[in-house]
Amino acid sequence: MFGLDAFHLARIQFAFTVSFHIIFPAITIGLASFLAVLEGLWLKTRNDDYRDLYHFWSKVFAVNFGMGVVSGLVMAYQFGTNWSGFSQFAGSVTGPLLTYEVLTAFFLEAGFLGVMLFGWNRVGPGLHFFATCMVALGTIISTFWILASNSWMQTPQGYEIQNGLVVPVDWMKIVFNPSFPFRLMHMATAAFLASAFFVGASAAWHLLRKNDTPAIRKMFSMALWMALIVSPIQAMLGDMHGLNTLHHQPAKIAAIEGHWENPPGEPTPLILFGLPDMEQEKTKYALEIPYLGSLILTHSLTEQVPALKTFPKEDRPNSTIVFWSFRVMAGLGMLMVLMGVVSLWLRVKKRLYSSRPFLWFCLFMGPSGLIAILAGWFTTEIGRQPWVVYGLLRTKDAVSAHGDLHMSISLIAFIVVYMSVFGVGYSYMTHLIKKGPKPGEGGHTPEGGPGQKRTPARPLSAVQEGHDSAEEVK
Numbered sequence: 001m002f003g004l005d006a007f008h009l010a011r012i013q014f015a016f017t018v019s020f021h022i023i024f025p026a027i028t029i030g031l032a033s034f035l036a037v038l039e040g041l042w043l044k045t046r047n048d049d050y051r052d053l054y055h056f057w058s059k060v061f062a063v064n065f066g067m068g069v070v071s072g073l074v075m076a077y078q079f080g081t082n083w084s085g086f087s088q089f090a091g092s093v094t095g096p097l098l099t100y101e102v103l104t105a106f107f108l109e110a111g112f113l114g115v116m117l118f119g120w121n122r123v124g125p126g127l128h129f130f131a132t133c134m135v136a137l138g139t140i141i142s143t144f145w146i147l148a149s150n151s152w153m154q155t156p157q158g159y160e161i162q163n164g165l166v167v168p169v170d171w172m173k174i175v176f177n178p179s180f181p182f183r184l185m186h187m188a189t190a191a192f193l194a195s196a197f198f199v200g201a202s203a204a205w206h207l208l209r210k211n212d213t214p215a216i217r218k219m220f221s222m223a224l225w226m227a228l229i230v231s232p233i234q235a236m237l238g239d240m241h242g243l244n245t246l247h248h249q250p251a252k253i254a255a256i257e258g259h260w261e262n263p264p265g266e267p268t269p270l271i272l273f274g275l276p277d278m279e280q281e282k283t284k285y286a287l288e289i290p291y292l293g294s295l296i297l298t299h300s301l302t303e304q305v306p307a308l309k310t311f312p313k314e315d316r317p318n319s320t321i322v323f324w325s326f327r328v329m330a331g332l333g334m335l336m337v338l339m340g341v342v343s344l345w346l347r348v349k350k351r352l353y354s355s356r357p358f359l360w361f362c363l364f365m366g367p368s369g370l371i372a373i374l375a376g377w378f379t380t381e382i383g384r385q386p387w388v389v390y391g392l393l394r395t396k397d398a399v400s401a402h403g404d405l406h407m408s409i410s411l412i413a414f415i416v417v418y419m420s421v422f423g424v425g426y427s428y429m430t431h432l433i434k435k436g437p438k439p440g441e442g443g444h445t446p447e448g449g450p451g452q453k454r455t456p457a458r459p460l461s462a463v464q465e466g467h468d469s470a471e472e473v474k
Contacts, residue, residue: 006403006407007399009404010399010402013414017074017078018377020422021075024068024071025068025146026190026373027195027198027370028061028065028139030195030196031057031060031064033136034222035132036129037222038050038053038057039054039132040129042054043125043129049214049215052215052438053215053437060429063432064429065109071418082399085393085398088165089164089398090389092165092167092168093152093159094149094152097148097175104145105144108137109134112130113135115127116132144184148174148176148184150183151177152180153388153390154179154390155177156174157178158170158171158177179245182240183241186234186237186238189233189234189237190234190376192230193336193369193372194373197362197365197368198369200219200362200366201364201366202433203223204220204362206436207220207359208363211436212353216436221347224339224343227336227340228344231333231339231340238330246306250306252384253306254311254316256322258276258283258286258323259293261307261308262305267290267300267303267304269290270296271323272287272288274286275320278319281309283323315386318382321378322378322382325375326376328375329379332375335368336368336369
């Protein structure tokens with residue numbers, strides 16, 4: 001297929017499926033916590049806007065959660081079908097970590113999800129809020145174990161090699177490997193930000209269409225507070241993660257920077273733009289800022305950043321790809337900080353909900369968090385190459401022995417099925433978002449809140465359920 005062999009087709013297939021999958025957990029993590037905050041605010045204030053927003057976003061959450069589970073199962077099977085060498089070599093570590101994720105996170109989410117989605121009018125307010133918090137906690141625990149497994153592949157420790165296979169000897173070192181804390185914080189924060197921009201863009205769309213309701217304003221305001229506070233924190237976490245990567249994976253940093261060689265005694269410049277050429281071993285058309293590379297990456301004006309030519313050719317990541325994927329992520333991060341700052345200025349000027357240029361800016365920034373996550377994952381995973389377990393197992397030795405035709409057919413099948421199934425899911429979520437939150441979304445709740453016997457809200461249905469007035473019956 002397109003002149004690619006089975007090895008490269010297997011890599012493309014996994015990259016395709018993980019790119020689809022990662023979007024759903026990112027939204028799920030952020031929306032679950034957002035729903036917990038909304039319900040907590042409703043219980044505290046009894047402001048029905050929070051209740052209406054809860055029921056509105058719980059529908060989007062339900063659809064997204066389902067698609068995340070389905071796409072995640074496919075990825076799990078690929079470890080055995082396409083990457084049997086990896087499973088055989090490191091399955092004694094990654095297998096238990098993924099099992100812990102199922103036992104602690106998925107079971108917790110599944111156990112309380114039904115109460116959260118269908119129990120608003122069937123259980124008491126305290127129990128329903130507890131269920132929502134448990135689902136939110138489950139998404140965080142899931143992130144913990146998934147990132148522990150992936151981080152161990154980046155910075156493995158706590159193992160021994162016996163008979164050519166990994167044998168775990170210290171699970172604390174395996175889980176809390178050197179890159180894990182930085183990657184966990186960076187990814188979790190990215191998921192919160194992606195969800196905030198998703199919510200903010202939805203509110204901006206309604207405000208641009210003159211659907212200016214208190215509920216819309218609340219979710220717009222909450223999203224922008226998140227952008228203002230969390231975006232700078234994410235930038236600092238990214239800097240910490242970069243320093244950790246420089247220490248443990250210097251070849252990845254050299255590829256990200258498009259940096260090939262160090263003249264004696266000269267600090268490393270920062271290359272803003274350029275075109276790294278892996279064959280000619282140089283970055284063409286480079287636009288450099290002197291000293292800045294050393295300052296950002298080593299926090300010094302004299303220390304040099306490792307250069308790609310110091311590593312053997314067979315151990316170099318593809319700088320052409322990660323150079324640009326990193327800049328996409330970093331550039332979007334800067335726009336997020338800008339958006340938060342501008343929102344504060346407009347809030348002070350009392351123009352936050354009326355400035356149409358800013359509303360359009362927020363609308364176009366809606367997918368920015370998800371795009372930044374994808375770009376960050378491309379940087380992380382492609383930057384790890386040619387290793388699947390860094391320094392221990394090369395990617396070419398981890399792939400299963402499939403033929404080119406087999407991998408070509410399965411890749412085409414994945415593309416067709418994913419585009420069809422998840423395309424429908426995306427369309428349905430878009431339909432839900434366009435409807436927007438409606439007053440009385442969860443039913444007109446009398447004093448006492450959840451627990452009153454009444455038809456429960458159906459999160460998987462976009463049909464309005466209120467039947468409390470003659471006009472609604474008509």
